[in-house]
Amino acid sequence: MLSVSTLEKDKQKYHHGDLRNTLIQIGTEMLIESGADELSLRKIAQRAGVSHNAPYQHFADKNALLAAIAEEGFRLLGDAIDEALQNSQTLSPHARLLAVSRAYVAFALQYPTHLQLMFGAFASETYPSLANRSHQTLAKLMSVVAELEQAGQLAENPIYDVGMVVWIALHGLSVILNAGKIPDYIRQDRTPEILVNQFIDMICKGLLK
Amino acid sequence: MLSVSTLEKDKQKYHHGDLRNTLIQIGTEMLIESGADELSLRKIAQRAGVSHNAPYQHFADKNALLAAIAEEGFRLLGDAIDEALQNSQTLSPHARLLAVSRAYVAFALQYPTHLQLMFGAFASETYPSLANRSHQTLAKLMSVVAELEQAGQLAENPIYDVGMVVWIALHGLSVILNAGKIPDYIRQDRTPEILVNQFIDMICKGLLK
DNA sequence: TTCTAATGTTGACACTGACAACATCCATTA
DNA sequence: TAATGGATGTTGTCAGTGTCAACATTAGAA
Numbered sequence: 001m002l003s004v005s006t007l008e009k010d011k012q013k014y015h016h017g018d019l020r021n022t023l024i025q026i027g028t029e030m031l032i033e034s035g036a037d038e039l040s041l042r043k044i045a046q047r048a049g050v051s052h053n054a055p056y057q058h059f060a061d062k063n064a065l066l067a068a069i070a071e072e073g074f075r076l077l078g079d080a081i082d083e084a085l086q087n088s089q090t091l092s093p094h095a096r097l098l099a100v101s102r103a104y105v106a107f108a109l110q111y112p113t114h115l116q117l118m119f120g121a122f123a124s125e126t127y128p129s130l131a132n133r134s135h136q137t138l139a140k141l142m143s144v145v146a147e148l149e150q151a152g153q154l155a156e157n158p159i160y161d162v163g164m165v166v167w168i169a170l171h172g173l174s175v176i177l178n179a180g181k182i183p184d185y186i187r188q189d190r191t192p193e194i195l196v197n198q199f200i201d202m203i204c205k206g207l208l209k
Numbered sequence: 210m211l212s213v214s215t216l217e218k219d220k221q222k223y224h225h226g227d228l229r230n231t232l233i234q235i236g237t238e239m240l241i242e243s244g245a246d247e248l249s250l251r252k253i254a255q256r257a258g259v260s261h262n263a264p265y266q267h268f269a270d271k272n273a274l275l276a277a278i279a280e281e282g283f284r285l286l287g288d289a290i291d292e293a294l295q296n297s298q299t300l301s302p303h304a305r306l307l308a309v310s311r312a313y314v315a316f317a318l319q320y321p322t323h324l325q326l327m328f329g330a331f332a333s334e335t336y337p338s339l340a341n342r343s344h345q346t347l348a349k350l351m352s353v354v355a356e357l358e359q360a361g362q363l364a365e366n367p368i369y370d371v372g373m374v375v376w377i378a379l380h381g382l383s384v385i386l387n388a389g390k391i392p393d394y395i396r397q398d399r400t401p402e403i404l405v406n407q408f409i410d411m412i413c414k415g416l417l418k
Numbered sequence: 419t420t421c422t423a424a425t426g427t428t429g430a431c432a433c434t435g436a437c438a439a440c441a442t443c444c445a446t447t448a
Numbered sequence: 449t450a451a452t453g454g455a456t457g458t459t460g461t462c463a464g465t466g467t468c469a470a471c472a473t474t475a476g477a478a
Binding site for chain 1: 435
């Protein structure tokens with residue numbers, strides 16, 4: 001092999017420098033591009049310009065890298081929610097809840113494979129930082145619920161339970177939309193946004209008399 | 210190889226007879242036993258006592274077999290719901306809704322990998338019979354909602370939308386429970402059954418004043 | 419009975435995750 | 449400054465996987 005001039009911009013050092021984060025980033029990209037089935041450690045390593053075994057210095061096994069990618073997914077989801085909160089500052093708590101809800105489902109539809117990874121069965125004890133990230137995401141939902149509470153609009157339920165119900169509804173809707181499991185005769189012409197608005201509103205107001 | 214006496218009980222015929230269903234059944238068992246990662250066409254074929262390529266006579270590829278296993282999962286879920294309906298015949302529509310809800314979540318917790326498969330991204334056009342099965346499952350939920358309607362207990366929402374909201378909530382709760390994503394400080398000591406009862410009740414009554 | 423389509427087998431191939439042994443490099447310390 | 453050990457990356461290898469192609473066996477229709 002020829003030795004590479006140190007003046008080259010992308011000079012190839014023996015040590016990558018930040019391989020761990022690079023692998024997570026590339027994995028995230030490939031997951032978005034080609035889906036979870038096409039994700040292989042070796043392809044990720046290759047695209048990072050590193051040997052097929054280098055990832056094992058930073059991740060115990062493939063699952064550990066997937067968990068890190070899932071964690072990155074929660075970060076992205078958190079950003080999307082934050083953005084919705086930013087853009088709805090002047091609105092009522094209820095309108096903000098709907099804005100956040102739409103952002104959640106929009107994220108789910110944009111990154112379906114990510115969502116599946118994020119809610120896969122990664123043991124919290126094995127991947128505590130992943131668990132933390134998911135709790136942080138939930139906290140963002142809770143903050144909107146807290147606004148409703150402060151506005152005196154909440155029925156008499158534990159506030160945390162209200163947040164959980166919202167999360168559950170958003171996630172259920174996301175999964176069922178992604179799986180294409182809403183029959184046409186029910187869905188009719190409604191966009192995801194409209195479905196979110198209507199379904200979350202129904203939950204806010206209650207299904208029964 | 211020695212020729213096998215035709216008197217042997219499990220004589221090995223060249224043609225299996227009902228390989229397609231056998232593969233689905235074995236796949237279902239292995240999915241329950243060892244999870245989706247351990248599922249391989251070759252292991253399933255081996256356990257069926259058949260060569261590693263025999264499955265390709267009945268399934269275009271691995272994904273097609275997975276779709277069939279997912280379909281079997283909807284059948285099992287349907288059975289669980291039917292059983293809950295049987296056992297609650299004397300109860301009120303609302304109590305029957307809760308019974309079905311508990312059955313749904315109980316199934317999800319018992320067969321977590323199945324649930325993930327069932328709501329994976331199988332294109333409805335490619336696997337129409339899987340789509341049918343999922344619609345049949347939804348119909349069972351709808352029947353309980355119809356009871357509520359006939360009892361005059363439904364708020365003014367399209368009945369199909371009510372059914373969808375119930376499904377969404379049940380599925381969201383199932384996934385989030387399976388993923389272990391309810392923080393301890395929220396979950397406290399509540400069993401899944403109690404969580405189902407409380408959360409579904411909250412949705413029935415509404416979150417807001 | 420004959421013949422053809424359905425069903426099952428054998429063999430091969432590229433790809434994958436993982437392990438072990440080795441190479442390179444960086445940072446600390448003497 | 450020099451060396452030395454731990455962190456990082458590489459090469460080689462292995463069993464297991466999904467899939468394709470070619471072939472073998474069989475059941476059922478003609």
